[in-house]
Amino acid sequence: MDQNSSNNSPGQPWLSLEQWRQDPEFLKLTEKEFRSSPLQSEDGQSGHARRDFLKLMGASLALTSFGCVRRPAQTIIPYAKKPPEIQHGHPNFYASSFVDGMEAFGILVTTRDGRPIKIEGNPDHPANMGTMSARAHADILRLYDPDRFTGAKRNLQNKNRTNRETINAKWDDLDKNVVEQLNKGKVAVLTYNHASPTTQVLMEEFAGAFGGKIYQYDDVSYASLMEAQKASYGSAAIPRYRIEKAKVIVAINNDFLGTWVAPVTHQRQFASGRKKSTEGINKLVVFESLMTLTGTNADKRYRIRPSQSLDVVMALLHELIVVRKQSRYSADDGVIRALSGFSKNREDLSLNLGELADELWKNRGQSLILAGGLTADGDFGVALQVAANFLNSVLENDGKTIESGKAVVRGGPIGELIDALNKKQITTLIIHGSNPVYSLPPGAKFREALANVEMLITTSDRNDETARLADFVATDHHALENWGDLQSLDGTLSIQQPTIQPLHDTRAFQDSMLAWLKGANKGSAKAKAAATWYDYLTASWKPLATGKGSFEDNWNQILQDGVLKTSAASGGGRSIAGNTLANVKPTAKRAGFELAIYQKVGIGDGRMANVPWLQELPDPVTKVCWDNYACISPKDSVQLKVKEGQHVTLTVGDQKVEVPVHIQPGQADGVVGLAIGYGRQGGGKVVDGIGANAMMLAQWSDGRAITAGLETKVQPLVKVTQLAITQGHHVMEGRQIVVEETVADHVKNPGGQVHRHKMKTMWSEHKYNGNKWGMVIDLNTCTGCSSCVVACQSENNIPVVGKKHVIDGREMQWLRVDRYYIGTPEDPDVVHQPLPCMHCDNAPCETVCPVIATVHSDEGTNDMIYNRCVGTRYCANNCPYKVRRFNWFSYTDIQAPRQMALNPEVTVRSRGVMEKCTFCIHRIRTVKANHKVNDTKLVDGDVKTACQQSCPTGAITFGDLNDKTSVVATNFESPKSYALLEELNTKPAVRYQVKVRNTDHLKWAPKHAGGHGGGHGDGHKEDKKAPGHSEGGGH
């Protein structure tokens, strides 16, 4: 066997290990691999220097060189041939789509001179209506991730895939090898929920051509939900939840607002039911083990252990059917027998659910039971879903608050794949878009099963855990570089279009499949006719893109809209398959701690964990960033004698992980929570080495990952690390910061709980004759999801500082979301408060700046002039809201190519200057300049701040306060609105609207902290008991 052929021999690359070591060509290749490794920054040459848009970089603002360097000269390099749609200085917007787990929605990508700089929501897409999740914003940095593969890769593996050398592969060679292997048959494709109908068609065609099968694996699996749907309704489709129609929502270990299925849609739906604050405001009742984002928004919250999730549903059913004898099942013996089996569990649960049952029954048809998710996906996971379905149908919600949905099954379950692998039925495995080696529980023995394949091909975009085991990495494009179509859960079809030429020598997986089909001379006529995936896509869309004009016209219209407007399916009713409770058996009682694995709102399944924005995004509940940690209840922390940040070992079976502890108020006792998405070893430079992999503790049973209700040993260690927590203190200390009202109070007198002040000034105030910009934030609809924080970060070039600096108190986010606990640490209510710069009319910061670097404009904005700032930090000290951020070091040295995501409209701040929220003044300027140039008039809604645009619940309104007809002016003057720290007479241009809690009495009535006279002595009383990690490790 000569060396060359051995190198290219696809079947046995690992056999050539010794041979290629002596091969000079290979040595050269390896050298090159390391030189152009994404870990090294100088790969600009080979990576993207050849791209057209870079030619313009010289002219378009040398973004990082803020300062006064005048000469030597800069050059202007115009386009040789300018694309007609690009005008220097103007952004272009492209409609596209985004998929994240089960959620798919429309996006608008802002590009400048051919490079995408920001992702916004597509207002025409019914799933998100222009709003966004934090992760969707972060996708832009995944495009510019320096850790991405720059081309196809080949791994020279040893036999057990435990040792490898990575070399660059040429696409031709890769194709040749792969096709040769594919022709041998026994092919399987393992895909994630790509949500693309046309990709699915192509994938099925591809698998069929090689006699293979498609399997589906998502890093966060909804298998038990789908299985239960199938059992209850005959279809595994995830249903459409119409949360906006529900008056009473009961969530049982279900974080539908934060992480479950489609949070952006859910948030909007939930908020629309929340906005009806005077009549029929919805009520959210949450039963949960951890404190989730949903739990923080609860009107009534119960703490249960994960294993009790099913008991809650069964107890509610018992109250309705057995105690109250309601519904058509009240005489169904089978049901009653099933319920009676739970009598012991009901006793253990010892919750009085009668009132809730009454309320649910009263609102039947207008209520909604949501159950399950990672935190309740125990061995009882399917039973829980079945019971919840049953409860929903008892409450007559089917077809009303729950409609039938579109199936999102892309392939067979992974359990079957593992079986097939173990039986050596598969010799070639293609893994697309998921990372099972990282995220499957060790019990699945997936890694071991992979030893049985001859060739493993992945489409990973980075050197992740799965890619390391592959023989070939057919590196996929980033979604912003690729064509595609997506279907969201409501059936809406949307288009994904590329907004930039591929940055690297990558290839769409769809193109790879077409290439391999062609290479093997297989596939349908459509596939054969398609030169590229784009051709295949448009060919598939021909029947869909119908209308008056030609296909091209219709297609262009769809591209412009980003969404096929006619495609949203109207949901239908459905009926349950009788008594489905027969197989619902009580769960065994757990001893000791129960594990509850969960997803963080920012990190999610960890797919985007290498985006620094997400790592530095404080968790909406814990306010900790850059880490995962074991959440335990305050009571347990006392019992275990652990303090915040102290390490513990969590042991499930024979699996152990070591993580620091976070003491989480409101968490159920006897539960330990751990987030997934950490403990990566191939995620990239940002994420690698952070935290521990929670899935190491998960179990594998019946082809399903068991992530909750596992008996866990918690063993304190000596080591203590500081958690990077961005909030210093967690209770309001009796101050009027977030004002809460009960529904009854609110209906009687909205805003009546706000203590108002009569302020006097020594001098007449300035008049603002033109525009006067202002903002109102509705605390009632704000869920705390923190999408606005990342939106702001993306819009305003806000740097990321890293864990150490966050601990030092140097986080830079202009907009923060404060989270306060109210009540006892064991069972607190939670409020969220987004806090941008208040743009006070009487701004304390302005008075003290010696060099007029911060002044008011005649439009009422508090301007921060970076280039004038000398950095005395006096303004930050004197800001009562502490919204100012200082550049302690130079944060402008951004690793290439991440700097391409910088917004040229916003100056990049240098070391030693102060910065803060600007009310997106660049957007105001741009809109006003455009109106001036076009002789048009500014109307309400023209200027949107980045946070406002992103907010899924529409909690933020912004605009001209002098325009009395504007939404913001109305909100600003509404009795529900109040100014934060009004007694200081700073006259903020940002006001808050009171939070309404749908309950009879609040855990704590706000006391007033400011001026007039005594009577405040007892204001802190309740707070004494309140949870406060005092300084909680931050700062």
Place this chain on the structure above:
Amino acid sequence: MSKKIVGAVVVFGLLGGLSVFVWALSTNKVVIGYNQGYEPDQPIPYSHKQHAGDLQINCKYCHSGVDSSRHASVPPLNVCMNCHLVIKTDSPHIQKLTEAYNSGKSIPWKKVHLLPDHVKFNHAAHVKAGKDCTTCHGNIQEMVVVKQVSSLSMGWCVNCHREPENKAPLNCSTCHY
């Protein structure tokens, strides 16, 4: 006594001179450190005098962004090639241009008017307000080599914004954000 008079004359002379200098600086009579008069050689000796002056080509023909965008924009080579595909194709400079155009490589022009990154200037808004190009750029139609005529100092901007007839805003955030 005469020594005292000499001393007094020297002291007052220095003070007076300094005052005049300071007055000249702050009213933009004298400019220091702003590259006024910068006149670099370009890779292709494009003459504005010939194109804009003698041939009377409208500024907007090439600088097409000037009335719609923040940037006036330097024309892409295809704009040059509109004429130079046929005109003066024997000139070595035009051949250089054609070569750059054909290879898609473009021309690295020297930037003459350079504002720091923290200054946002909008050409369209100024054109809309009726300002002629020559107000800031000088008699460009007479320049063979383009030269920075105005100081482009902040005081230069502000003093024009201050003129009542310009009705221009004087907020810091007009230009800095």
Place this chain on the structure above:
Amino acid sequence: MIQRSPLVLGKKTYETVSNDIAGIVERFPDKRFFAGLAGAQGLLLIFLLAQGAIVWFGMGLMGVNHPVGWGTDIITFVFWIGIGHAGTLISAVLFLFRQKWRMSIARSAEAMTVFAVMTAGLFPVLHTGRPWLAYWLLPYPNQRGPLWVNFRSPLVWDVFAVSTYATVSAVFWYIGMVPDLATIRDRAQNKWRKRIYGVLSLGWRGTARNWNHYEMVYMLLAGLSTPLVLSVHSIVSFDFAVAVLPGWHTTIFPPYFVAGAIFSGFAMVVTLMSIIRELLPVFKDYVTLDHMENMNKIIMATGLLVGYAYASEFFIAWYSGVAYEVFIFKNRAFGPYGWSYWIMVTCNVLIPQLFWFRYFRRNIPWMFVISIFVNIGMWFERFVITITSLHRDFLPSSWGMWVPTIYDFGALFGSFGLFFTLFLLYIRVLPSISMSEVKPVLFVGRNDGHGDKGHSEGKHGHH
């Protein structure tokens, strides 16, 4: 009239006074001086390294953060400015009060003022994020429009107050030194010494006409310096008092700061004099135990004033009923930085009570130790004001902690290096006791032959 003890010991004559004081400049210093200077310069090197690194890499090297935007730099600035008050106070206010015992310590106290203000003046510049642009704080005509400064900002007031104070006290110090420099010039045997001191003395001749104007200007400067010295620390206190922060926003700050400044300034004079008396034994004749005792009495009095201010702050916070104020003061004494508060109270209020006892007032080692404690306490006073108010203000969400880094320590201890380097050099090259002021009061309290007391008394401010 009470018989008072002599101001100067050792039966000096005018000539021996000249010999004693000019002699310090004329002799080559001994080893102890060089050892002290080397130590001071070692600290100065630390200062340069620490501040150099901060300027090069960024303010982030220090412990400051959000929400504690001001830390060691500002604390130490206020500390040194406070120190810088005693000099002008002794030379100007005591002058106006005809306190003859001031004569022998005035010069060194003034020198201390000038060097302390110089040291202090560095900190506001170095604490900025971009110190190379600190000149923007001056309202100079410029090419930006012109763009002026914000005269409403206490920091601009600071610029005016500190620079005026530095200028006036330096001028005051220098003008006071001119006749003594002329003495050294006329005594000089060495040509270069004669030239250098000739230039420094401006050619002073000591005619009666000159003395006439000189005394007038000296008194005018004293009269101007008195409100100035009071204004400077008032304005420094405005840095805090004008802010909205609870714990800063108080009307008591100006007098409280001035009292604290006098307190710390006199403590520093006692510290320095205790050292110099050992370093240069000749000083013992001029700076007598009586002098030291007088200063110790002032320390005790101002210590009580400061203690009163501490108490009244708590009272007003409680009496105002403003929850933020109440909280911040509770937090001061019992919060996470409570230890610093109790260091402050112990050093500033309790320890100076020892001066009720004559023994402690007249015992050099004891007063040295006590003065050091006062210096420590006064640094912590500014620490308490700056840090504890900033670290927990209005919104609990933004509360945080401040932890110093080695750069904080470098900046603080290094600044002593700068101060002592300057001071030690001053001791050797400039007349460190005002000869022309000591000579007129040489015979006060003396019964020996030369002249009667009445004759020499009240020469100053006769007009």
Place this chain on the structure above:
Amino acid sequence: MDIIEKLIQKARPTSRNGVAGLWMDEHQMVEAAAKIRAAGFTQIEAISPFPLHGIDEAIGIPRSFIPWVTFTFGLAGFAFGTWFTWWASAVDWPLIVGGKPMWSLPAFVPIMFELTILFAALSSVGALIFVCGLPQVDPPVIDPALTSHKFALWVPEGSAGFNGPKLEQMFKELGAGEVKKAEF
């Protein structure tokens, strides 16, 4: 070296010849000065290492005019501070700062005060330097000890009522330890 010497020579103040008497005791000297003045001598200079009580009356030196300079310049400083803060904040470039009025007079008081003091202090010192004819380069010295422990009276030749021998005689009678012709 020579150049420096030459420069010094050139810059030296003009001096006059006269007669000087030197005392070791300041009281004797003051008494002598009064007597010499009474004897009709004019332009008497009294030189001492420290200011002497009673010498002004003795040789007829009027009260210093410098307080008027101080007052005038202090007033000018105050006026400048008031005008400049107003002009810069409210006229030249009015900007809205902290919602305060353009002319925030109370906030400008510290500036006005400091400028008053600065102008007054520097003008006083300037006046002193001017009126004393300082700085002087290498002025003539009658006796080096006059800045240490001796006291002198000196009357220039040619002054009204000057009589050299009589003066020398009087000096000796009034207790001068040394009498000499001296340039000053």
